[in-house]
Amino acid sequence: MDYQVNEKGYYGDFGGAYIPEMMYPNIEELRKRYLEIMEEPSFKAEFDQLMKDYVGRPSPLYLAKRLSERYGAKIFLKREDLNHTGAHKINNTIGQILLAKRLGKNRIIAETGAGQHGVATATVCALMGLECVVYMGEIDMARQAPNVARMKMMGAEVRPAVSGSKTLKDATNEAMRDWISNPVDTHYIIGSVVGPHPYPDMVARFQSIISAETKKQLLEQTGSENPDIVIACVGGGSNAMGMFYHYLNEEGVRLIAAEAAGKGVDSGESAATSVLGKEGVLHGSRTILMQTDDGQVVEPYSISAGLDYPGIGPQHAFLHKIGRAEYVSITDEEAMQAGLLLTRLEGIIPAIESAHALAQLEKMTFRGNEQVVVCLSGRGDKDLDNYMKYFGF
Amino acid sequence: MSRIKKLFKEKEGSKLLSIYYTAGYPKLNDTLEIARQLAASGADFLEIGFPYSDPVADGPTIQHSSEQALKNGMTVKLLFEQLKDLRQYTDIPVLLMGYVNPLLQYGVEHFCQSCAEVGVDGIIVPDLPVYEYESLYKDIFARYGLSNIFLITPQTSEERVRQIDELTTGFIYMVSSASTTGNKLDVDTSLANYFNRVKSLALKNPLVMGFGIRGKEQFDQALEYADAAIIGSEFVKLLDKEDYLDRIPTFIADIKGLPISV
Numbered sequence: 001m002d003y004q005v006n007e008k009g010y011y012g013d014f015g016g017a018y019i020p021e022m023m024y025p026n027i028e029e030l031r032k033r034y035l036e037i038m039e040e041p042s043f044k045a046e047f048d049q050l051m052k053d054y055v056g057r058p059s060p061l062y063l064a065k066r067l068s069e070r071y072g073a074k075i076f077l078k079r080e081d082l083n084h085t086g087a088h089k090i091n092n093t094i095g096q097i098l099l100a101k102r103l104g105k106n107r108i109i110a111e112t113g114a115g116q117h118g119v120a121t122a123t124v125c126a127l128m129g130l131e132c133v134v135y136m137g138e139i140d141m142a143r144q145a146p147n148v149a150r151m152k153m154m155g156a157e158v159r160p161a162v163s164g165s166k167t168l169k170d171a172t173n174e175a176m177r178d179w180i181s182n183p184v185d186t187h188y189i190i191g192s193v194v195g196p197h198p199y200p201d202m203v204a205r206f207q208s209i210i211s212a213e214t215k216k217q218l219l220e221q222t223g224s225e226n227p228d229i230v231i232a233c234v235g236g237g238s239n240a241m242g243m244f245y246h247y248l249n250e251e252g253v254r255l256i257a258a259e260a261a262g263k264g265v266d267s268g269e270s271a272a273t274s275v276l277g278k279e280g281v282l283h284g285s286r287t288i289l290m291q292t293d294d295g296q297v298v299e300p301y302s303i304s305a306g307l308d309y310p311g312i313g314p315q316h317a318f319l320h321k322i323g324r325a326e327y328v329s330i331t332d333e334e335a336m337q338a339g340l341l342l343t344r345l346e347g348i349i350p351a352i353e354s355a356h357a358l359a360q361l362e363k364m365t366f367r368g369n370e371q372v373v374v375c376l377s378g379r380g381d382k383d384l385d386n387y388m389k390y391f392g393f
Numbered sequence: 394m395s396r397i398k399k400l401f402k403e404k405e406g407s408k409l410l411s412i413y414y415t416a417g418y419p420k421l422n423d424t425l426e427i428a429r430q431l432a433a434s435g436a437d438f439l440e441i442g443f444p445y446s447d448p449v450a451d452g453p454t455i456q457h458s459s460e461q462a463l464k465n466g467m468t469v470k471l472l473f474e475q476l477k478d479l480r481q482y483t484d485i486p487v488l489l490m491g492y493v494n495p496l497l498q499y500g501v502e503h504f505c506q507s508c509a510e511v512g513v514d515g516i517i518v519p520d521l522p523v524y525e526y527e528s529l530y531k532d533i534f535a536r537y538g539l540s541n542i543f544l545i546t547p548q549t550s551e552e553r554v555r556q557i558d559e560l561t562t563g564f565i566y567m568v569s570s571a572s573t574t575g576n577k578l579d580v581d582t583s584l585a586n587y588f589n590r591v592k593s594l595a596l597k598n599p600l601v602m603g604f605g606i607r608g609k610e611q612f613d614q615a616l617e618y619a620d621a622a623i624i625g626s627e628f629v630k631l632l633d634k635e636d637y638l639d640r641i642p643t644f645i646a647d648i649k650g651l652p653i654s655v
């Protein structure tokens with residue numbers, strides 16, 4: 001089975017490039033050149049060196065002993081939380097900024113929800129000396145003030161998105177409008193495996209370093225590249241796609257994607273796209289999205305700002321539809337408890353996003369010898385306020 | 394012959410004006426009344442927007458009108474109900490403009506069928522790409538005799554402009570500059586070069602310029618290069634005024650430089 005994008009930019013029925021003509025030349029340039037640039041030896045060398053010396057890769061694959069004991073399985077954590085800037089997002093922004101430089105772009109724009117991708121973008125712009133504008137929903141700017149400060153400190157301009165619901169999807173709209181108005185000198189660093197082709201494929205390739213390393217590390221530690229089960233959280237789905245990437249064709253490996261159910265799938269306050277969504281077009285690709293019967297996009301909810309996106313990447317929509325990966329729903333409460341549990345058992349404070357993946361462990365029954373890899377996509381420092389409030393510390 | 398073809402044939406050389414407005418804004422049920430008043434005031438064709446929650450090609454004015462229209466309860470289904478008697482009101486070409494997702498949810502075939510039933514002549518969907526249109530929807534549009542209008546921009550290559558010209562059966566929407574809707578047109582040398590370049594291609598479809606046309610000055614400028622021009626955001630702003638229906642005749646007359654006709 002082929003799980004990758006075809007030459008027209010589709011994964012089965014999903015994907016494509018549903019963009020206004022004003023964006024076409026930029027997307028077309030990217031489509032024509034991204035693979036060729038990523039294959040260049042000088043690109044690879046620069047990417048690899050930055051991954052190693054700047055990001056701190058390979059990120060450890062850690063056998064969590066006490067967590068394993070608790071669940072009766074052998075549980076490994078892929079420690080993306082230990083990357084520079086605290087999450088997997090940097091893998092993609094490093095890749096895209098190197099690409100942007102080779103395309104001759106001198107101005108970078110990005111969207112951000114919780115601010116993690118915005119910080120990762122501002123970081124690489126500072127590193128490369130490029131102008132950086134990050135769009136962020138006005139409401140998110142208030143909720144995530146420390147990340148706004150980090151971006152500003154690194155020299156980025158943070159522009160509030162004041163349209164619509166003033167959150168991630170509106171920040172994405174504003175970034176697209178900026179790109180329409182700046183069609184020549186600007187590259188748009190999209191932060192997830194969403195958007196028009198070739199973004200979902202390009203971002204998945206940059207994030208695929210997660211599963212490439214995992215295979216190697218697991219082989220060293222256990223004698224086998226493949227675990228029985230892989231679990232990752234999904235908002236747009238970039239850490240999950242990176243974590244799944246090299247396991248897609250290993251049909252014996254169970255792939256589980258944890259979506260944010262918010263206050264419950266049927267509560268009206270949820271971001272469980274695969275359950276609540278229908279097929280349609282969001283931000284340039286055909287995928288599954290939460291929408292009204294009339295095709296208006298519905299604002300999702302999750303306690304985790306990185307998972308409250310009304311769609312999922314088109315490759316996820318495809319994997320969901322054909323059943324290659326299982327999409328499960330995790331509530332705020334389940335995620336918060338899982339986050340606290342990891343803190344108490346292993347001394348690791350996970351991002352609330354990643355805690356959704358951990359919460360899936362609680363719902364499974366293990367025979368005792370299964371090997372499970374959970375992608376710990378980010379660290380929980382940014383979420384301390386939320387944890388404190390939630391548990392009343 | 395379609396109404397669009399007929400218009401450009403019979404009125405060739407005259408300054409044609411199209412007006413865009415968002416259905417359901419500012420009031421939910423004025424869609425047909427605004428169309429009637431525009432037609433009576435001398436607008437040559439109309440684009441009626443069906444609102445979408447995430448209009449990426451639009452600037453603040455049309456974004457706001459879409460948001461308000463949705464709050465008022467506008468839907469695609471309601472729009473077709475409102476347009477049921479369209480052809481008792483006016484004979485000028487009417488196109489619907491909006492984004493692809495509401496169209497997909499209503500169903501492309503169903504949408505085309507509804508357009509044909511009420512007498513809508515064409516559709517403009519900025520985020521419906523050429524490839525998807527050609528491979529999935531072209532035959533459906535043809536079956537219902539609907540024009541699908543594509544956009545071109547200063548960055549669109551000649552090869553692609555020609556491809557779009559081949560696929561089009563109405564007119565080509567020439568976006569005046571690299572921007573979203575609502576900015577002000579300012580024809581500098583590079584824009585003039587673009588307009589002249591497109592004009593010199595001698596395309597089989599008429600050229601209609603949109604984005605940034607605010608009043609008579611830009612309208613006249615646009616008509617130096619195009620067969621017609623579209624005013625959107627500036628007209629939507631007029632709708633903010635209490636007595637907007639009464640103001641329409643003067644608005645149109647001012648732009649076309651004509652005596653007031655109503």
